Amino acid sequence: MSTLLVISGSPARSSRTAPLAGHLARRLSLSGFDVEHLDLRGLPPDALLEADTAHxxxxxxxxxVAAADGVVVATPVYKASYTGLLKAFLDLLPQDGLAGKTVLPLATGGTIAHLLSIDYALRPVLSALAARHVVGGVFLLDRTIVARGADAVELSPETEQRLLEAVDAFVDALPTSPVLAAA
Ligand SMILES: Cc1cc2nc3c(=O)[nH]c(=O)nc-3n(C[C@H](O)[C@H](O)[C@H](O)COP(=O)(O)O)c2cc1C
Incomplete structure:
Protein backbone atom coordinates (compact mmCIF):
# COMPACT_ATOMS: atom_id res chain seq x y z
CA MET A 1 0.00 0.00 0.00
CA SER A 2 1.29 3.49 -0.78
CA THR A 3 2.18 5.61 2.22
CA LEU A 4 1.08 9.20 1.85
CA LEU A 5 1.95 12.43 3.60
CA VAL A 6 -0.10 15.61 3.43
CA ILE A 7 1.97 18.64 4.46
CA SER A 8 0.30 21.91 5.36
CA GLY A 9 2.45 25.01 5.43
CA SER A 10 0.26 27.74 6.90
CA PRO A 11 1.54 29.56 9.98
CA ALA A 12 -1.97 30.92 10.74
CA ARG A 13 -3.66 29.93 13.97
CA SER A 14 -7.04 29.74 12.27
CA SER A 15 -5.90 28.42 8.92
CA ARG A 16 -8.05 27.26 6.03
CA THR A 17 -5.21 25.31 4.44
CA ALA A 18 -4.54 23.10 7.47
CA PRO A 19 -8.11 21.77 7.83
CA LEU A 20 -8.25 21.36 4.05
CA ALA A 21 -5.08 19.24 4.27
CA GLY A 22 -6.57 17.32 7.20
CA HIS A 23 -9.75 16.74 5.22
CA LEU A 24 -7.69 15.43 2.30
CA ALA A 25 -5.69 13.14 4.57
CA ARG A 26 -8.89 11.74 6.08
CA ARG A 27 -10.41 11.23 2.63
CA LEU A 28 -7.31 9.41 1.33
CA SER A 29 -7.21 7.30 4.47
CA LEU A 30 -10.85 6.28 3.92
CA SER A 31 -9.78 5.18 0.42
CA GLY A 32 -7.39 2.69 2.03
CA PHE A 33 -4.10 4.58 2.05
CA ASP A 34 -1.77 4.85 5.00
CA VAL A 35 -1.84 8.65 5.43
CA GLU A 36 -0.33 11.16 7.80
CA HIS A 37 -1.08 14.88 8.02
CA LEU A 38 1.99 16.93 8.88
CA ASP A 39 0.97 20.42 9.99
CA LEU A 40 4.23 22.39 9.93
CA ARG A 41 2.78 24.91 12.37
CA GLY A 42 3.12 22.23 15.04
CA LEU A 43 6.90 21.93 14.66
CA PRO A 44 9.13 23.72 17.20
CA PRO A 45 9.92 27.12 15.62
CA ASP A 46 13.42 27.40 17.12
CA ALA A 47 14.47 24.03 15.77
CA LEU A 48 13.03 24.88 12.37
CA LEU A 49 14.73 28.28 12.13
CA GLU A 50 18.03 26.92 13.42
CA ALA A 51 17.85 24.01 10.96
CA ASP A 52 18.15 21.59 13.88
CA THR A 53 17.50 18.36 12.01
CA ALA A 54 18.47 16.39 15.13
CA HIS A 55 15.49 17.76 17.08
CA VAL A 65 8.73 12.63 4.15
CA ALA A 66 11.42 10.03 3.49
CA ALA A 67 8.95 7.18 4.12
CA ALA A 68 6.16 8.56 1.91
CA ASP A 69 5.49 7.35 -1.63
CA GLY A 70 3.25 10.31 -2.29
CA VAL A 71 3.33 13.82 -0.82
CA VAL A 72 0.67 16.54 -1.01
CA VAL A 73 2.30 19.92 -0.43
CA ALA A 74 -0.43 22.34 0.63
CA THR A 75 0.34 26.02 1.21
CA PRO A 76 -1.47 29.33 1.26
CA VAL A 77 -0.20 31.94 -1.16
CA TYR A 78 1.62 34.58 0.87
CA LYS A 79 3.08 37.59 -0.94
CA ALA A 80 2.68 35.93 -4.34
CA SER A 81 4.55 32.79 -3.28
CA TYR A 82 4.35 29.84 -0.89
CA THR A 83 4.91 30.48 2.83
CA GLY A 84 8.17 31.00 4.64
CA LEU A 85 7.16 28.22 7.02
CA LEU A 86 7.00 25.75 4.15
CA LYS A 87 10.36 26.97 2.81
CA ALA A 88 11.99 26.63 6.25
CA PHE A 89 10.91 22.99 6.29
CA LEU A 90 11.74 22.17 2.66
CA ASP A 91 15.22 23.61 3.22
CA LEU A 92 15.85 20.84 5.76
CA LEU A 93 15.23 18.05 3.27
CA PRO A 94 18.20 16.44 1.55
CA GLN A 95 18.84 17.65 -2.02
CA ASP A 96 17.07 14.57 -3.41
CA GLY A 97 14.45 14.55 -0.66
CA LEU A 98 11.52 14.09 -3.06
CA ALA A 99 13.18 11.65 -5.46
CA GLY A 100 10.92 8.81 -6.51
CA LYS A 101 7.85 10.36 -4.90
CA THR A 102 4.61 11.46 -6.50
CA VAL A 103 3.84 15.04 -5.50
CA LEU A 104 0.61 17.05 -5.60
CA PRO A 105 1.07 20.80 -5.08
CA LEU A 106 -1.97 22.55 -3.63
CA ALA A 107 -2.35 26.26 -2.92
CA THR A 108 -5.10 28.36 -1.38
CA GLY A 109 -5.16 32.06 -2.18
CA GLY A 110 -7.23 35.20 -2.02
CA THR A 111 -7.03 36.15 -5.68
CA ILE A 112 -6.80 34.28 -8.95
CA ALA A 113 -4.14 36.83 -9.93
CA HIS A 114 -1.76 34.46 -8.14
CA LEU A 115 -3.12 31.29 -9.69
CA LEU A 116 0.27 30.63 -11.30
CA SER A 117 2.26 30.86 -8.08
CA ILE A 118 2.32 27.05 -7.94
CA ASP A 119 4.10 26.97 -11.28
CA TYR A 120 6.52 29.86 -10.90
CA ALA A 121 7.28 29.51 -7.18
CA LEU A 122 6.53 26.06 -5.74
CA ARG A 123 7.14 23.75 -8.69
CA PRO A 124 10.81 24.80 -9.20
CA VAL A 125 11.55 24.03 -5.54
CA LEU A 126 9.90 20.62 -5.81
CA SER A 127 12.00 19.96 -8.93
CA ALA A 128 15.16 21.05 -7.11
CA LEU A 129 14.34 18.40 -4.51
CA ALA A 130 14.37 15.85 -7.34
CA ALA A 131 10.61 15.33 -7.54
CA ARG A 132 10.03 13.95 -11.03
CA HIS A 133 6.33 13.06 -10.79
CA VAL A 134 4.70 16.37 -9.89
CA VAL A 135 1.06 16.13 -10.97
CA GLY A 136 -0.97 19.16 -12.04
CA GLY A 137 -1.28 21.52 -9.10
CA VAL A 138 -4.56 22.84 -7.80
CA PHE A 139 -5.22 26.44 -6.72
CA LEU A 140 -8.31 27.04 -4.58
CA LEU A 141 -9.81 30.40 -3.68
CA ASP A 142 -9.99 30.97 0.09
CA ARG A 143 -13.61 32.17 0.00
CA THR A 144 -14.70 28.79 -1.37
CA ILE A 145 -13.35 26.98 1.72
CA VAL A 146 -14.97 27.07 5.17
CA ALA A 147 -13.12 25.38 8.02
CA ARG A 148 -15.32 23.10 10.13
CA GLY A 149 -12.74 21.78 12.59
CA ALA A 150 -9.18 20.44 12.49
CA ASP A 151 -9.74 18.10 9.58
CA ALA A 152 -13.06 19.13 8.12
CA VAL A 153 -13.99 21.76 5.56
CA GLU A 154 -17.03 22.79 3.60
CA LEU A 155 -16.18 23.46 -0.04
CA SER A 156 -18.09 25.14 -2.83
CA PRO A 157 -19.22 22.61 -5.46
CA GLU A 158 -16.65 23.89 -7.99
CA THR A 159 -13.78 23.72 -5.50
CA GLU A 160 -14.89 20.25 -4.41
CA GLN A 161 -14.84 19.14 -8.05
CA ARG A 162 -11.40 20.64 -8.77
CA LEU A 163 -9.97 19.07 -5.63
CA LEU A 164 -11.45 15.68 -6.55
CA GLU A 165 -9.94 15.82 -10.03
CA ALA A 166 -6.50 16.78 -8.67
CA VAL A 167 -6.58 14.03 -6.06
CA ASP A 168 -7.68 11.45 -8.63
CA ALA A 169 -4.72 12.40 -10.87
CA PHE A 170 -2.40 12.15 -7.84
CA VAL A 171 -3.74 8.72 -6.85
CA ASP A 172 -3.48 7.48 -10.45
CA ALA A 173 0.18 8.53 -10.55
CA LEU A 174 1.09 6.66 -7.34
CA PRO A 175 3.15 3.50 -7.69
CA THR A 176 0.63 1.32 -5.83
CA SER A 177 -3.09 1.83 -5.47
CA PRO A 178 -4.70 0.61 -2.21
CA VAL A 179 -6.93 -1.80 -4.17
CA LEU A 180 -3.93 -3.41 -5.93
CA ALA A 181 -2.09 -3.65 -2.63
CA ALA A 182 -4.99 -5.45 -0.98
CA ALA A 183 -5.40 -7.94 -3.86
C1 LIG B 1 0.47 37.47 4.98
C2 LIG B 1 -0.50 37.10 3.90
C3 LIG B 1 -0.16 37.29 2.58
C4 LIG B 1 -1.05 36.93 1.56
N1 LIG B 1 -0.68 37.14 0.27
C5 LIG B 1 -1.49 36.72 -0.72
C6 LIG B 1 -1.09 36.87 -2.09
O1 LIG B 1 -0.05 37.40 -2.41
N2 LIG B 1 -1.93 36.39 -3.05
C7 LIG B 1 -3.11 35.78 -2.75
O2 LIG B 1 -3.81 35.33 -3.67
N3 LIG B 1 -3.53 35.64 -1.46
C8 LIG B 1 -2.74 36.09 -0.44
N4 LIG B 1 -3.14 35.96 0.86
C9 LIG B 1 -4.42 35.30 1.14
C10 LIG B 1 -4.18 33.84 1.52
O3 LIG B 1 -3.39 33.15 0.57
C11 LIG B 1 -5.50 33.05 1.63
O4 LIG B 1 -6.41 33.72 2.46
C12 LIG B 1 -5.21 31.66 2.17
O5 LIG B 1 -6.33 30.82 1.97
C13 LIG B 1 -4.86 31.68 3.64
O6 LIG B 1 -4.62 30.38 4.08
P1 LIG B 1 -4.43 30.05 5.62
O7 LIG B 1 -5.69 30.50 6.30
O8 LIG B 1 -4.26 28.59 5.67
O9 LIG B 1 -3.21 30.78 6.09
C14 LIG B 1 -2.30 36.34 1.89
C15 LIG B 1 -2.64 36.18 3.24
C16 LIG B 1 -1.77 36.55 4.23
C17 LIG B 1 -2.16 36.36 5.67
Missing part, protein backbone atom coordinates in the same frame (compact mmCIF):
# COMPACT_ATOMS: atom_id res chain seq x y z
CA UNK A 56 13.21 14.74 17.61
CA UNK A 57 10.06 16.41 16.22
CA UNK A 58 11.87 17.77 13.18
CA UNK A 59 13.59 14.41 12.66
CA UNK A 60 10.24 12.66 12.85
CA UNK A 61 8.78 15.02 10.23
CA UNK A 62 11.76 14.54 7.90
CA UNK A 63 11.50 10.76 8.34
CA UNK A 64 7.81 10.95 7.44
Missing amino acids: PEVRRALDA
Whole structure:
Protein backbone atom coordinates (compact mmCIF):
# COMPACT_ATOMS: atom_id res chain seq x y z
CA MET A 1 0.00 0.00 0.00
CA SER A 2 1.29 3.49 -0.78
CA THR A 3 2.18 5.61 2.22
CA LEU A 4 1.08 9.20 1.85
CA LEU A 5 1.95 12.43 3.60
CA VAL A 6 -0.10 15.61 3.43
CA ILE A 7 1.97 18.64 4.46
CA SER A 8 0.30 21.91 5.36
CA GLY A 9 2.45 25.01 5.43
CA SER A 10 0.26 27.74 6.90
CA PRO A 11 1.54 29.56 9.98
CA ALA A 12 -1.97 30.92 10.74
CA ARG A 13 -3.66 29.93 13.97
CA SER A 14 -7.04 29.74 12.27
CA SER A 15 -5.90 28.42 8.92
CA ARG A 16 -8.05 27.26 6.03
CA THR A 17 -5.21 25.31 4.44
CA ALA A 18 -4.54 23.10 7.47
CA PRO A 19 -8.11 21.77 7.83
CA LEU A 20 -8.25 21.36 4.05
CA ALA A 21 -5.08 19.24 4.27
CA GLY A 22 -6.57 17.32 7.20
CA HIS A 23 -9.75 16.74 5.22
CA LEU A 24 -7.69 15.43 2.30
CA ALA A 25 -5.69 13.14 4.57
CA ARG A 26 -8.89 11.74 6.08
CA ARG A 27 -10.41 11.23 2.63
CA LEU A 28 -7.31 9.41 1.33
CA SER A 29 -7.21 7.30 4.47
CA LEU A 30 -10.85 6.28 3.92
CA SER A 31 -9.78 5.18 0.42
CA GLY A 32 -7.39 2.69 2.03
CA PHE A 33 -4.10 4.58 2.05
CA ASP A 34 -1.77 4.85 5.00
CA VAL A 35 -1.84 8.65 5.43
CA GLU A 36 -0.33 11.16 7.80
CA HIS A 37 -1.08 14.88 8.02
CA LEU A 38 1.99 16.93 8.88
CA ASP A 39 0.97 20.42 9.99
CA LEU A 40 4.23 22.39 9.93
CA ARG A 41 2.78 24.91 12.37
CA GLY A 42 3.12 22.23 15.04
CA LEU A 43 6.90 21.93 14.66
CA PRO A 44 9.13 23.72 17.20
CA PRO A 45 9.92 27.12 15.62
CA ASP A 46 13.42 27.40 17.12
CA ALA A 47 14.47 24.03 15.77
CA LEU A 48 13.03 24.88 12.37
CA LEU A 49 14.73 28.28 12.13
CA GLU A 50 18.03 26.92 13.42
CA ALA A 51 17.85 24.01 10.96
CA ASP A 52 18.15 21.59 13.88
CA THR A 53 17.50 18.36 12.01
CA ALA A 54 18.47 16.39 15.13
CA HIS A 55 15.49 17.76 17.08
CA PRO A 56 13.21 14.74 17.61
CA GLU A 57 10.06 16.41 16.22
CA VAL A 58 11.87 17.77 13.18
CA ARG A 59 13.59 14.41 12.66
CA ARG A 60 10.24 12.66 12.85
CA ALA A 61 8.78 15.02 10.23
CA LEU A 62 11.76 14.54 7.90
CA ASP A 63 11.50 10.76 8.34
CA ALA A 64 7.81 10.95 7.44
CA VAL A 65 8.73 12.63 4.15
CA ALA A 66 11.42 10.03 3.49
CA ALA A 67 8.95 7.18 4.12
CA ALA A 68 6.16 8.56 1.91
CA ASP A 69 5.49 7.35 -1.63
CA GLY A 70 3.25 10.31 -2.29
CA VAL A 71 3.33 13.82 -0.82
CA VAL A 72 0.67 16.54 -1.01
CA VAL A 73 2.30 19.92 -0.43
CA ALA A 74 -0.43 22.34 0.63
CA THR A 75 0.34 26.02 1.21
CA PRO A 76 -1.47 29.33 1.26
CA VAL A 77 -0.20 31.94 -1.16
CA TYR A 78 1.62 34.58 0.87
CA LYS A 79 3.08 37.59 -0.94
CA ALA A 80 2.68 35.93 -4.34
CA SER A 81 4.55 32.79 -3.28
CA TYR A 82 4.35 29.84 -0.89
CA THR A 83 4.91 30.48 2.83
CA GLY A 84 8.17 31.00 4.64
CA LEU A 85 7.16 28.22 7.02
CA LEU A 86 7.00 25.75 4.15
CA LYS A 87 10.36 26.97 2.81
CA ALA A 88 11.99 26.63 6.25
CA PHE A 89 10.91 22.99 6.29
CA LEU A 90 11.74 22.17 2.66
CA ASP A 91 15.22 23.61 3.22
CA LEU A 92 15.85 20.84 5.76
CA LEU A 93 15.23 18.05 3.27
CA PRO A 94 18.20 16.44 1.55
CA GLN A 95 18.84 17.65 -2.02
CA ASP A 96 17.07 14.57 -3.41
CA GLY A 97 14.45 14.55 -0.66
CA LEU A 98 11.52 14.09 -3.06
CA ALA A 99 13.18 11.65 -5.46
CA GLY A 100 10.92 8.81 -6.51
CA LYS A 101 7.85 10.36 -4.90
CA THR A 102 4.61 11.46 -6.50
CA VAL A 103 3.84 15.04 -5.50
CA LEU A 104 0.61 17.05 -5.60
CA PRO A 105 1.07 20.80 -5.08
CA LEU A 106 -1.97 22.55 -3.63
CA ALA A 107 -2.35 26.26 -2.92
CA THR A 108 -5.10 28.36 -1.38
CA GLY A 109 -5.16 32.06 -2.18
CA GLY A 110 -7.23 35.20 -2.02
CA THR A 111 -7.03 36.15 -5.68
CA ILE A 112 -6.80 34.28 -8.95
CA ALA A 113 -4.14 36.83 -9.93
CA HIS A 114 -1.76 34.46 -8.14
CA LEU A 115 -3.12 31.29 -9.69
CA LEU A 116 0.27 30.63 -11.30
CA SER A 117 2.26 30.86 -8.08
CA ILE A 118 2.32 27.05 -7.94
CA ASP A 119 4.10 26.97 -11.28
CA TYR A 120 6.52 29.86 -10.90
CA ALA A 121 7.28 29.51 -7.18
CA LEU A 122 6.53 26.06 -5.74
CA ARG A 123 7.14 23.75 -8.69
CA PRO A 124 10.81 24.80 -9.20
CA VAL A 125 11.55 24.03 -5.54
CA LEU A 126 9.90 20.62 -5.81
CA SER A 127 12.00 19.96 -8.93
CA ALA A 128 15.16 21.05 -7.11
CA LEU A 129 14.34 18.40 -4.51
CA ALA A 130 14.37 15.85 -7.34
CA ALA A 131 10.61 15.33 -7.54
CA ARG A 132 10.03 13.95 -11.03
CA HIS A 133 6.33 13.06 -10.79
CA VAL A 134 4.70 16.37 -9.89
CA VAL A 135 1.06 16.13 -10.97
CA GLY A 136 -0.97 19.16 -12.04
CA GLY A 137 -1.28 21.52 -9.10
CA VAL A 138 -4.56 22.84 -7.80
CA PHE A 139 -5.22 26.44 -6.72
CA LEU A 140 -8.31 27.04 -4.58
CA LEU A 141 -9.81 30.40 -3.68
CA ASP A 142 -9.99 30.97 0.09
CA ARG A 143 -13.61 32.17 0.00
CA THR A 144 -14.70 28.79 -1.37
CA ILE A 145 -13.35 26.98 1.72
CA VAL A 146 -14.97 27.07 5.17
CA ALA A 147 -13.12 25.38 8.02
CA ARG A 148 -15.32 23.10 10.13
CA GLY A 149 -12.74 21.78 12.59
CA ALA A 150 -9.18 20.44 12.49
CA ASP A 151 -9.74 18.10 9.58
CA ALA A 152 -13.06 19.13 8.12
CA VAL A 153 -13.99 21.76 5.56
CA GLU A 154 -17.03 22.79 3.60
CA LEU A 155 -16.18 23.46 -0.04
CA SER A 156 -18.09 25.14 -2.83
CA PRO A 157 -19.22 22.61 -5.46
CA GLU A 158 -16.65 23.89 -7.99
CA THR A 159 -13.78 23.72 -5.50
CA GLU A 160 -14.89 20.25 -4.41
CA GLN A 161 -14.84 19.14 -8.05
CA ARG A 162 -11.40 20.64 -8.77
CA LEU A 163 -9.97 19.07 -5.63
CA LEU A 164 -11.45 15.68 -6.55
CA GLU A 165 -9.94 15.82 -10.03
CA ALA A 166 -6.50 16.78 -8.67
CA VAL A 167 -6.58 14.03 -6.06
CA ASP A 168 -7.68 11.45 -8.63
CA ALA A 169 -4.72 12.40 -10.87
CA PHE A 170 -2.40 12.15 -7.84
CA VAL A 171 -3.74 8.72 -6.85
CA ASP A 172 -3.48 7.48 -10.45
CA ALA A 173 0.18 8.53 -10.55
CA LEU A 174 1.09 6.66 -7.34
CA PRO A 175 3.15 3.50 -7.69
CA THR A 176 0.63 1.32 -5.83
CA SER A 177 -3.09 1.83 -5.47
CA PRO A 178 -4.70 0.61 -2.21
CA VAL A 179 -6.93 -1.80 -4.17
CA LEU A 180 -3.93 -3.41 -5.93
CA ALA A 181 -2.09 -3.65 -2.63
CA ALA A 182 -4.99 -5.45 -0.98
CA ALA A 183 -5.40 -7.94 -3.86
C1 LIG B 1 0.47 37.47 4.98
C2 LIG B 1 -0.50 37.10 3.90
C3 LIG B 1 -0.16 37.29 2.58
C4 LIG B 1 -1.05 36.93 1.56
N1 LIG B 1 -0.68 37.14 0.27
C5 LIG B 1 -1.49 36.72 -0.72
C6 LIG B 1 -1.09 36.87 -2.09
O1 LIG B 1 -0.05 37.40 -2.41
N2 LIG B 1 -1.93 36.39 -3.05
C7 LIG B 1 -3.11 35.78 -2.75
O2 LIG B 1 -3.81 35.33 -3.67
N3 LIG B 1 -3.53 35.64 -1.46
C8 LIG B 1 -2.74 36.09 -0.44
N4 LIG B 1 -3.14 35.96 0.86
C9 LIG B 1 -4.42 35.30 1.14
C10 LIG B 1 -4.18 33.84 1.52
O3 LIG B 1 -3.39 33.15 0.57
C11 LIG B 1 -5.50 33.05 1.63
O4 LIG B 1 -6.41 33.72 2.46
C12 LIG B 1 -5.21 31.66 2.17
O5 LIG B 1 -6.33 30.82 1.97
C13 LIG B 1 -4.86 31.68 3.64
O6 LIG B 1 -4.62 30.38 4.08
P1 LIG B 1 -4.43 30.05 5.62
O7 LIG B 1 -5.69 30.50 6.30
O8 LIG B 1 -4.26 28.59 5.67
O9 LIG B 1 -3.21 30.78 6.09
C14 LIG B 1 -2.30 36.34 1.89
C15 LIG B 1 -2.64 36.18 3.24
C16 LIG B 1 -1.77 36.55 4.23
C17 LIG B 1 -2.16 36.36 5.67
